[in-house]
Amino acid sequence: MKRFVLFAAVVALVAMFAGTGIAAETIKLGVGGAHSGDLASYGLPTVKAAELVVKDINAKGGILGKQVELVVEDDVCKPEVATNTATKLVDQGVRIVLGHICSGATKAALSIYNKAQVIAMSPSATNPDLTQSGENPYFFRTIASDDAQARLEVDFALDTLKLKKIAVLHDKGDYGKGLAEFAKKFLEEDPRAEVVLYEGITPGAVDYSAVVQKIKRSGAEAVIFGGYHPEASKIVTQMRKKRMDTVFISDDGVKDDTFIKVAGKYAEGVYATGPKDVSKNPLAIAANKAHQDTYGAEPGAFFLNAYAAAQALLNAVEKAGGTDDINAIVNALRTELVDTPLGKIHFDERGDAIGVGFSMYQVQNGAYVEVQ
Amino acid sequence: MDLQYFAELFLGGLTRGSIYALIALGYTMVYGIIELINFAHGEIYMIGAFTGLIVATVLTFAGFPTLAVLVIASVAAVVYSSCYGFTMEKIAYKPLRGAPRLSALISAIGMSLFLQNYVLLAQTSDFLPFPSLVPDLAFWEPYAHIISSQEIVIITVTAVVMVLLNLLIKFTRMGKAMRATSQDREMAMLTGVDVNRVISMTFVIGSATAALGAVLIASHIGQINFYIGFIAGIKAFVAAVLGGIGSVPGAVVGALVLGWTESFFTGYISSDYEDVFAFIFLVVILIFKPSGILGRSETQKV
Numbered sequence: 158m159k160r161f162v163l164f165a166a167v168v169a170l171v172a173m174f175a176g177t178g179i180a181a182e183t184i185k186l187g188v189g190g191a192h193s194g195d196l197a198s199y200g201l202p203t204v205k206a207a208e209l210v211v212k213d214i215n216a217k218g219g220i221l222g223k224q225v226e227l228v229v230e231d232d233v234c235k236p237e238v239a240t241n242t243a244t245k246l247v248d249q250g251v252r253i254v255l256g257h258i259c260s261g262a263t264k265a266a267l268s269i270y271n272k273a274q275v276i277a278m279s280p281s282a283t284n285p286d287l288t289q290s291g292e293n294p295y296f297f298r299t300i301a302s303d304d305a306q307a308r309l310e311v312d313f314a315l316d317t318l319k320l321k322k323i324a325v326l327h328d329k330g331d332y333g334k335g336l337a338e339f340a341k342k343f344l345e346e347d348p349r350a351e352v353v354l355y356e357g358i359t360p361g362a363v364d365y366s367a368v369v370q371k372i373k374r375s376g377a378e379a380v381i382f383g384g385y386h387p388e389a390s391k392i393v394t395q396m397r398k399k400r401m402d403t404v405f406i407s408d409d410g411v412k413d414d415t416f417i418k419v420a421g422k423y424a425e426g427v428y429a430t431g432p433k434d435v436s437k438n439p440l441a442i443a444a445n446k447a448h449q450d451t452y453g454a455e456p457g458a459f460f461l462n463a464y465a466a467a468q469a470l471l472n473a474v475e476k477a478g479g480t481d482d483i484n485a486i487v488n489a490l491r492t493e494l495v496d497t498p499l500g501k502i503h504f505d506e507r508g509d510a511i512g513v514g515f516s517m518y519q520v521q522n523g524a525y526v527e528v529q
Numbered sequence: 530m531d532l533q534y535f536a537e538l539f540l541g542g543l544t545r546g547s548i549y550a551l552i553a554l555g556y557t558m559v560y561g562i563i564e565l566i567n568f569a570h571g572e573i574y575m576i577g578a579f580t581g582l583i584v585a586t587v588l589t590f591a592g593f594p595t596l597a598v599l600v601i602a603s604v605a606a607v608v609y610s611s612c613y614g615f616t617m618e619k620i621a622y623k624p625l626r627g628a629p630r631l632s633a634l635i636s637a638i639g640m641s642l643f644l645q646n647y648v649l650l651a652q653t654s655d656f657l658p659f660p661s662l663v664p665d666l667a668f669w670e671p672y673a674h675i676i677s678s679q680e681i682v683i684i685t686v687t688a689v690v691m692v693l694l695n696l697l698i699k700f701t702r703m704g705k706a707m708r709a710t711s712q713d714r715e716m717a718m719l720t721g722v723d724v725n726r727v728i729s730m731t732f733v734i735g736s737a738t739a740a741l742g743a744v745l746i747a748s749h750i751g752q753i754n755f756y757i758g759f760i761a762g763i764k765a766f767v768a769a770v771l772g773g774i775g776s777v778p779g780a781v782v783g784a785l786v787l788g789w790t791e792s793f794f795t796g797y798i799s800s801d802y803e804d805v806f807a808f809i810f811l812v813v814i815l816i817f818k819p820s821g822i823l824g825r826s827e828t829q830k831v
Contacts, residue, residue, distance in 0.1 A: 356801060357800060359800065361760045363750065363761055363764070364541075364544065364548070364749070364750060366541035366544065366792070367538055367541050367542070367545075367792040367793075367795035370796060371800070374534050387656055387754075390656075390751070390752060391750060391751070391752065394750070398673075398677050398679075399677075400674040415655060418656075419751065419752045420751070
């Protein structure tokens with residue numbers, strides 16, 4: 158009896174595989190990422206975004222007459238699992254993957270995709286190396302990399318404000334120091350700029366007068382600060398109390414209304430980078446509404462980035478005439494503009510989305526206003 | 530330029546040291562009397578800042594002039610914090626007076642956590658803006674880039690408080706009773722000193738200086754939250770140990786030395802290792818003078 162059950166199970170399994178084999182006239186969109194475990198809340202919105210996009214496309218007759226089929230695999234955000242996840246997706250004949258979610262897992266999965274010539278597009282992996290190392294020719298992403306804010310801060314100081322002497326400060330934390338290191342690197346690469354001071358400050362200290370004096374002595378025209386608003390508001394307040402009008406440029410850890418509330422009148426004129434405002438984009442409103450209608454809840458993290466990625470991938474497949482020629486898809490991703498909830502996007506030769514990212518904001522009359 | 534830079538760092542360190550000193554006084558007085566490290570002292574400081582903020586907001590809203598707001602808010606903070614200090618001693622330390630010293634220490638840590646979380650729940654976890662209660666004086670404007678009027682007020686108040694405390698301890702009846710209690714509690718009791726009253730008074734005075742400091746410092750820095758007492762308290766505690774815990778002038782000297790060390794180190798070397806350097810300095814001083822700069826050398830029980 159036991160043997161018979163086993164036999165039946167094997168037959169059923171084989172039949173199932175055969176079933177998928179026969180229905181090969183679909184385009185498979187792989188979805189890899191953290192779908193269970195601690196970081197599932199970062200990965201599941203991507204699955205929902207993919208479901209919504211695919212439902213939409215299939216309802217309109219699919220791509221090139223073929224229906225799109227989702228193949229979802231979980232990597233639990235762990236690099237050692239992600240290689241298996243990637244192998245599973247490749248074995249099932251997937252040529253385009255939406256994912257992965259975590260930077261570490263994405264890097265691990267890419268080692269499989271690169272060999273198999275599979276395109277992966279992450280909605281959330283922000284590690285700069287993923288695109289900048291040049292090792293991942295088939296990797297794309299619809300989120301700005303960690304250094305994009307630093308790039309914007311430096312470009313803004315040098316090109317828009319025409320400043321030369323810059324002091325770079327950070328709060329010694331992962332986020333702040335990471336940004337400050339990128340800013341310092343970009344400034345040093347630019348012959349116009351001079352880094353006159355590079356320092357870490359102690360978060361939570363009772364005052365920063367010594368550091369502020371040091372900024373003054375360095376002759377800096379602007380301070381680029383990597384960190385969060387409590388320290389930023391103390392430094393700005395102390396600089397202004399010392400009657401210094403040094404320009405203060407910071408990141409989205411400072412682009413927070415608490416900063417304006419706490420620093421009060423001293424916050425005026427401070428610059429901070431923050432994610433581009435997409436809340437008025439009609440496609441973003443429609444995507445959020447579709448999520449609300451289908452799942453009865455507000456969308457989670459990276460939902461719009463994933464929505465845009467799924468659209469970009471499927472659009473490129475359509476333009477390339479199918480999934481057979483991988484280079485045609487890559488080419489389409491780089492050249493074809495797609496209308497997504499994040500705006501009209503395409504990709505640069507490294508795989509970063511052009512048109513996605515950060516804007517510069519300035520405090521004007523007690524509120525952050527987008528510059529330009 | 531360099532002399533000016535030195536002067537600026539010196540004044541910055543002086544302000545920072547004065548801030549530490551106002552808090553360190555409470556640590557050192559309590560330790561001097563009952564040999565307890567009152568870890569909840571930083572929280573008394575924080576409660577003083579919150580009281581000051583609430584009172585100042587109400588008064589400003591009612592249209593009082595800035596100077597009146599400053600005075601009334603300071604008095605309110607001093608009274609309220611003193612009540613907390615008094616009650617805290619009665620609840621958390623008095624029942625443990627005969628118990629091993631570690632029990633009282635644990636009680637102090639518990640009190641600190643309790644008060645932090647109480648303010649977190651009763652008020653908010655956000656940073657709150659604190660109004661600048663010390664006005665920028667017009668005639669001082671040419672020098673304001675070197676030292677602001679707020680900083681002058683902090684330095685002056687610290688000096689005055691230290692002198693008054695010294696006078697109190699040296700020349701008043703209460704001061705005499707305090708010294709007696711600190712030297713030998715049982716003997717003081719036998720000669721008729723009301724030790725309970727002396728200890729309560731010590732907590733009240735320590736809390737009052739911390740609250741006064743809290744209003745001035747918060748108005749200088751411009752922001753408070755429930756956690757400020759912990760960070761400032763740790764540094765003030767280091768200052769008290771550096772100067773010789775138990776000694777009132779020692780707390781001020783220790784605080785100034787710590788303030789200057791941090792300021793000059795940041796100014797001339799790097800702020801990356803500001804704390805590291807401050808603590809290395811503490812270790813070096815304690816190696817050569819184990820009882821602190823002005824501490825009496827006696828065998829300690831901790």
